[in-house]
Amino acid sequence: MKDKMSLYKIWAPDNALWTQWTKPVLFASLPCNTGDCELKPPSADHMQMVDYNAVIIVDLPGKESVDEGLVLAQCGYRPVPLYNGVYGNSKFSMIVDVQGIAEALQEGADMLSSLNIRADAPPVFLLDSNRMTGQGKQPGKYDNRWCVFPQDMPSASFLLKNGIQKIIVRSTRIQEDLAHILLRYQNQGINIFLCSNDEILKEIKVSKPSLFMSFFYRFKVTLGLSRNATGGFGAVIPEPQIGWSNRSYYWYG
Amino acid sequence: MDILLYLVEFLVFIVSIICSFKFLVKWYEPLLSKRPLNRNKSARYILGLLPIGSFCVILFTLKMLASFDVVDSFIYISMYMVLGIAWLFLGATLMSCVFDLSWLDDALNLNNKAALIAVVGGFLGLTLIYSGANIGNGPGWWCVVFTGGLGLVAWIVLGLVINSCTKTFERITVERDIGCGIRFGSYLLASGIILARACAGDWTSFYITLVEFIDGWSVLVLAGILILVELYYIHKAKSNKTNNAIFGSIFLAVVFIAMAITIVYLLPPTSGNPIYRVALEVFWSLHI
Numbered sequence: 001m002k003d004k005m006s007l008y009k010i011w012a013p014d015n016a017l018w019t020q021w022t023k024p025v026l027f028a029s030l031p032c033n034t035g036d037c038e039l040k041p042p043s044a045d046h047m048q049m050v051d052y053n054a055v056i057i058v059d060l061p062g063k064e065s066v067d068e069g070l071v072l073a074q075c076g077y078r079p080v081p082l083y084n085g086v087y088g089n090s091k092f093s094m095i096v097d098v099q100g101i102a103e104a105l106q107e108g109a110d111m112l113s114s115l116n117i118r119a120d121a122p123p124v125f126l127l128d129s130n131r132m133t134g135q136g137k138q139p140g141k142y143d144n145r146w147c148v149f150p151q152d153m154p155s156a157s158f159l160l161k162n163g164i165q166k167i168i169v170r171s172t173r174i175q176e177d178l179a180h181i182l183l184r185y186q187n188q189g190i191n192i193f194l195c196s197n198d199e200i201l202k203e204i205k206v207s208k209p210s211l212f213m214s215f216f217y218r219f220k221v222t223l224g225l226s227r228n229a230t231g232g233f234g235a236v237i238p239e240p241q242i243g244w245s246n247r248s249y250y251w252y253g
Numbered sequence: 254m255d256i257l258l259y260l261v262e263f264l265v266f267i268v269s270i271i272c273s274f275k276f277l278v279k280w281y282e283p284l285l286s287k288r289p290l291n292r293n294k295s296a297r298y299i300l301g302l303l304p305i306g307s308f309c310v311i312l313f314t315l316k317m318l319a320s321f322d323v324v325d326s327f328i329y330i331s332m333y334m335v336l337g338i339a340w341l342f343l344g345a346t347l348m349s350c351v352f353d354l355s356w357l358d359d360a361l362n363l364n365n366k367a368a369l370i371a372v373v374g375g376f377l378g379l380t381l382i383y384s385g386a387n388i389g390n391g392p393g394w395w396c397v398v399f400t401g402g403l404g405l406v407a408w409i410v411l412g413l414v415i416n417s418c419t420k421t422f423e424r425i426t427v428e429r430d431i432g433c434g435i436r437f438g439s440y441l442l443a444s445g446i447i448l449a450r451a452c453a454g455d456w457t458s459f460y461i462t463l464v465e466f467i468d469g470w471s472v473l474v475l476a477g478i479l480i481l482v483e484l485y486y487i488h489k490a491k492s493n494k495t496n497n498a499i500f501g502s503i504f505l506a507v508v509f510i511a512m513a514i515t516i517v518y519l520l521p522p523t524s525g526n527p528i529y530r531v532a533l534e535v536f537w538s539l540h541i
Contacts, residue, residue, distance in 0.1 A: 230283070
């Protein structure tokens with residue numbers, strides 16, 4: 001059983017170029033024992049050889065994203081977890097269930113540490129496509145919904161400087177928060193490809209999301225989420241309590 | 254009438270205490286919480302010391318340069334101190350909302366050095382504007398809020414104008430351009446110095462305060478210079494992919510701050526400014 005720090009260091013080694021983007025939030029909030037998890041890395045027929053001009057963004061539900069990241073790591077890519085939702089106290093209280101991801105990160109660490117990935121290997125950014133599913137701010141629930149912002153990923157100029165010419169999104173669709181990032185890349189001349197379930201690469205044109213390039217965007221979105229004091233998102237939503245005067249009061253619990 | 258004024262002052266004091274408490278909790282809770290995997294220790298120390306430095310500047314102003322009835326009054330100094338903390342809370346929130354420069358998200362959580370420098374410059378600029386508003390004699394807290402509010406609005410509007418011309422916020426928060434962070438952070442501090450001078454002075458009336466605020470016109474020159482400098486750096490970045498401009502940016506930061514101090518030192522008092530006389534004539538003609 002690895003401790004949190006050594007687990008984090010496996011996924012974010014100091015010498016790797018893309019380590020600075022790895023989110024420590026989920027690693028820091030991992031419980032001591034998440035349970036047993038069987039890793040079933042899928043086939044990666046669509047990506048047999050590492051392409052040094054490409055960045056891959058895996059936006060799949062739950063542990064599938066980690067599994068896919070591990071497969072791509074075997075091809076020579078550097079997996080960069082961007083999960084920004086905190087692991088809550090109990091599996092059933094969390095709005096976004098990150099149990100599977102937490103288990104897969106722990107179980108996958110052994111496989112990842114056995115691989116010899118180059119320090120300048122192109123990255124595969126890992127996202128949970130369920131990050132905004134579920135109703136937010138439900139009283140008594142642990143609201144760990146989260147969003148990915150342009151500030152959470154490298155800028156287009158940084159990618160171009162490192163020879164990146166194309167972005168491959170492994171997902172069924174482009175989510176709105178990701179569109180804010182991809183359109184910035186597209187505007188700088190980086191080609192965007194979508195690889196959905198049929199595993200065929202299709203070049204796409206990202207359409208403009210609402211509040212694109214607006215400095216209110218991040219402020220507005222984070223207002224609807226619950227911050228965690230240790231970084232990332234996750235907090236218990238207070239439950240209303242009935243007082244002696246029959247009025248409802250909110251109480252943390 | 255006096256009782257009503259005291260009551261309002263008491264309410265302002267209470268509201269300021271609540272806002273200050275909320276601000277200090279929001280500021281220090283993430284800084285003091287356990288982050289075993291976080292690498293940005295320097296950001297935590299800098300952000301932790303920042304409000305303390307600001308409190309010292311405000312306290313010095315209140316003890317040495319504030320209104321005659323404030324400098325020796327423990328109660329009034331306490332009230333203006335907590336009002337100052339509430340002011341910083343408002344300013345930091347406005348920076349997050351309007352400038353998209355978040356001390357929590359960018360400087361602390363994302364370990365963005367460019368944003369850290371800009372946030373530090375902005376926080377100190379806000380502190381100086383509030384301190385400047387406390388300089389001089391005045392009948393009450395509303396004088397401080399009004400003059401400081403003028404400075405804050407000018408500071409925010411100029412920041413937005415700079416961003417609309419040069420995409421500064423995007424370059425700091427997304428591109429993590431440290432040079433841009435240094436230049437914009439030093440501009441926020443330098444403009445804070447000039448606007449603090451514009452906010453300072455004895456209170457006469459709302460209109461005269463507006464006229465006296467014109468003393469800070471040189472901030473427009475400073476903003477104009479920054480826009481030209483940023484456009485030059487954008488052009489340079491497009492033509493040359495290696496944008497290593499840290500030393501040049503530090504030099505420019507020193508120039509901006511030295512320029513602001515020189516302007517404040519050399520600027521004639523408001524009564525010696527010809528615009529002041531014109532504005533006064535307009536004021537009297539309106540009243541007659």
